[in-house]
Amino acid sequence: MVDDTHFLPFLLQIPATPGEVHLNAGTLSPTPLPVMRAVEALRHCQASTPSSFFFFETSRRIDASRRALSRFLNARPEDIFLLPNVTTALNVVMQSIRLAPGDEILTTDHEYGAMRILLEHVARRDGSTVRIVNLGNCLQDPGEVVEAFRRSISARTRVMFFSHITSASALVLPAQSLCKLAREHNILSIVDGAHAPAHVPVDLNAIDADAYGANCHKWMMAPAGCGFLYARPSLKPKLRPHILSWGNGDYDAAQPADPDAPAPSGPWDLSAGCTRLQYRLEYLGVYDRTPQMVLPEVIGFLDQIGVDRMRLRAGALARFARSILGDIGWVCGNSPHQAMSGCMSIFELPATIDPSTFAHQLWTRHRILCPVTRVGESHFLRVSTGWFNTTDQIRVLASALKSMT
Ligand SMILES: Cc1ncc(COP(=O)(O)O)c(C=O)c1O
CATH class of the missing domain: 3.40.640.10 (Type I PLP-dependent aspartate aminotransferase-like (Major domain))
Incomplete structure (x- = not known):
């Protein structure tokens, strides 16, 4: 269950480009508007x-x-x-x-x-x-x-x-x-x-x-x-x-x-x-x-949201992603141990997919940003769910993946 009510005022402070889905806090997060205003003033x-x-x-x-x-x-x-x-x-x-x-x-x-x-x-x-x-x-x-x-x-x-x-x-x-x-x-x-x-x-x-x-x-x-x-x-x-x-x-x-x-x-x-x-x-x-x-x-912005609360929501979004992608056949590769699994989720790339082009295609065809990572000979789609992401964005990812496999 992902609770939006506490977060709505803060979600409104996150800049977004319509039509794009960024599930990649693992590389870079969006800059909240109060922070952006502060940096622009400087x-x-x-x-x-x-x-x-x-x-x-x-x-x-x-x-x-x-x-x-x-x-x-x-x-x-x-x-x-x-x-x-x-x-x-x-x-x-x-x-x-x-x-x-x-x-x-x-x-x-x-x-x-x-x-x-x-x-x-x-x-x-x-x-x-x-x-x-x-x-x-x-x-x-x-x-x-x-x-x-x-x-x-x-x-x-x-x-x-x-x-x-x-x-x-x-x-x-x-x-x-x-x-x-x-x-x-x-x-x-x-x-x-x-x-x-x-x-x-x-x-x-x-x-x-x-x-x-x-x-x-x-x-x-x-x-x-x-x-x-x-x-x-x-x-x-x-x-x-x-x-x-x-x-x-x-x-x-x-x-x-x-x-x-x-x-x-x-x-x-x-x-x-x-x-x-x-x-x-x-x-x-x-x-x-x-x-x-x-x-x-x-840090003032994170404190306003509540850092623990923020982590709970990000964790709930990660579980949601694992469940909904699991339903369409994507196998989660995260550790089953709770202490070893955070708010990034990895899913094994099916053998039919070319790992060298998949992330690029996801972006150019669907405007969804998730990298493909590699460990040894295995490739994974890495889905980062920050507190600022939404269940709707994860659903958009799931339907794009369904259409591509
Ligand atoms: C584990 C780890 N170390 C180092 C880096 C390098 O980060 P940066 O390019 O911001 O220095 C990254 C980037 O994603 C990373 O994931």
């Missing part, structure tokens, strides 16, 4: 008082946004770095660490392709190896995932890298238990949390990863270009920027003893309110950071 300011906005406004607004996000995710503001996306965040971490020849990075066979490229690059660079935990046999219980990692740890394992929610298979992994396991073995835990904030509860203090990168432009509904890195204090002295700019005048000197010390001030306010490390990692030259400045409005 862009207006930026456009009409360009350099002064950049020199004097940016740092103050980034600071307020960082504080709002820190409260939302239960972390200290000095451990949070606002960056354009999770790709940037996890590149900072992986490009910073140095492994010895023969060391191992332990990861799963369900990681996002771009992250696998990053892990393999780091392994090649350092003469280390990427060792894979096969998640295919761990779908019944989160404890099986922890045991599979435990069995794969060797004396050479230095890093455990895993998604909090896997992209292609929509599996919610037991992030906190995996980070605990890593710590017990003195292994760095690096979490790709791209899909997690506002999708599942994320308490960064409790998860206790060494590093956790994520996007706010997926389930939190921030405008595109808003992601973050959380770094545990013990990891921070190791972090090096992957882009050198004004924050790195001392890049070749010894690493600062206290990365949380205030950044040196300059003639403008570029580093005001930042720690030294935040200025080092976040200042990437001039670009549009307004999406990173509106987290107070993003």
Whole structure:
């Protein structure tokens, strides 16, 4: 049963293009109107008082946004770095660490392709190896995932890298238990949390990863270009920027003893309110950071709806999708364990369908956006149901699928 009554006023705040169905919060969500108005006001300011906005406004607004996000995710503001996306965040971490020849990075066979490229690059660079935990046999219980990692740890394992929610298979992994396991073995835990904030509860203090990168432009509904890195204090002295700019005048000197010390001030306010490390990692030259400045409005909007309530509706929509697509013969591939299954649903593509063209056809013929994902040799249609989607949109998807198979 999907309850619309509480949500109607909020659904009216979600922009939509008539005739289009977007079931893909897993890539990007729509931007709610109050957030869009906030970002447009900032862009207006930026456009009409360009350099002064950049020199004097940016740092103050980034600071307020960082504080709002820190409260939302239960972390200290000095451990949070606002960056354009999770790709940037996890590149900072992986490009910073140095492994010895023969060391191992332990990861799963369900990681996002771009992250696998990053892990393999780091392994090649350092003469280390990427060792894979096969998640295919761990779908019944989160404890099986922890045991599979435990069995794969060797004396050479230095890093455990895993998604909090896997992209292609929509599996919610037991992030906190995996980070605990890593710590017990003195292994760095690096979490790709791209899909997690506002999708599942994320308490960064409790998860206790060494590093956790994520996007706010997926389930939190921030405008595109808003992601973050959380770094545990013990990891921070190791972090090096992957882009050198004004924050790195001392890049070749010894690493600062206290990365949380205030950044040196300059003639403008570029580093005001930042720690030294935040200025080092976040200042990437001039670009549009307004999406990173509106987290107070993003979180304010989610709080108005009620984050728990929002998740309940998204979960109910996921169950509705699984049931109605099941009725027309689409087989759900999600984990049967409730704790491992969130608001993304995956359905096996029938053998008669060409996986390389199907998502494109769904869009061009029916104006429905759902990606096709791949795990090993299997292909899935991935249906993300955000709280802002509706049962009618899922019915439209079902009837399109019926006509295409
Ligand atoms: C698990 C996972 N990691 C990383 C990313 C990369 O996100 P972005 O392109 O916003 O950096 C994605 C994107 O969908 C993802 O699903």
